[in-house]
Amino acid sequence: MAEIVRDIVHILVMLLVPLIIAGGLVWAERRFLGVLQDRHGPNRVGPMGLLQVLADTVKLLFKEDWTPPFADKPVFILSPAIIVSTVLVSFTVIPLAPGFVVEELNIGLLFFLGMSSLGVYSVALAGWSSRSKYPLLGGLRAAAQMLGYEVFMGLSIVGVVMMAGSFDLGSIVEAQRSLWYVGPQFVGFVGFLVAGLAETRRIPFDLPEAESELVAGYHSEYSGMKFGLFFIGEYLGITLFSALITVLFFGGWLGPVLPPAVWFLIKTLIFIGLFILLRASLPRLRYDQLMALGWKVMLPLGLINLMVTATIILAKG
């Protein structure tokens, strides 16, 4: 009985905390972008503009939920659900504190990789099922981008797996007690950060969306809460990747004085801030630059990093 209660608590926390953070990001991103650009951002609705989240949600809920008559209806409706559900399911393997994890999978990292790859279907199918030229272009770009970036995302975390000797995220955190992996695996960290940006389709890798070129890219035809799901899915993705960077490279819950969960949240929020800072400062890459960076720079770097790590581990015995 106690176990069931504990599981339910874990599930509720891992479901609600990411959703609350993602909802808060609707406001926080605009506020932080404003600060970085010498302006205020949304500050009118409620104290410091915090109720902006509520206002936006109400607005999205009351908008007409329109499905274009030319769209492929079942797929069109399914795709926004895919992105949110895959990201939310990925949160089950994230350890918030020692023992505080919904499902202690011994292949947790592989599970995450699988789920994030499934998330690509959402974007590609959204672009495809809209049957409209700009969403299609966005979807195609998303598919190509994911192909290029999924490969070295896997490679960049293999170094961590080799050092920790486990795919279980809890054991990876425990293995960082003496040294965070951002030091020995710095190349892997950079690779994972770049892959994370590409995976969440954030600037400078927001080619599938590319407002200035493709209207809104893959979700041009979406309105109302279906668009809202893409919106919240992006923020959930940012939260997920920040949490994973924390777990894989910055010692997860490890830290002095404060309780483990607080350390975890602080580190995650710092990386969410980094995602927003990157958005504020970098321009969007051109399509060929994106492809060249993925295949010609990040992939070889990841492979070299992998070989060096493997050699050192072997030499140490």
Add this chain to the structure above:
Amino acid sequence: MLSALRALWIVLRHTFRPKDTILFPEEHFQLPPRYRGRIILSRDPDGEERCVACYLCAVACPVDCIALEATEDETGRRYPKWFRINFSRCIFCGFCEEACPTYAIQLTPDFDMAEYHRENMVYEKEHLLIAGTGKYHDYNFYRIAGVAIGGKDKGEAEHEKHPADVWKLMP
């Protein structure tokens, strides 16, 4: 790569810069005095209406937002019986101010005059007429112009000679 990191650093430093935005309804800023905002009708230094109801502003107005009707008081001084500006049409071009021969109609630096109802954008004379002289403090049309009104006969204006007496102009 290095330039990207530099960009991050430069943008992050902007966190500590003062904001450029002025939070408008709470904070105001100083507009130049010749800014073309809300239109007013001014009075001369004696406190009389400057407007002589010549209709030049209504003619100059490119969007036809000015309407008025002229009348005269018992001393022969012209003034508008009513004066109406429809600010929902006005484009604040300032042609009326340029056309005005008596500096009566003037544009002011006041611009926040939004309304919830369109009818409230129509200003009547009592809304337009102010107590002061506006931008020209000493100007008084009737003291300069040669026209005779109550209390001032021909030739009594500033820089004006009395009219020649034709009966004494004999050779």
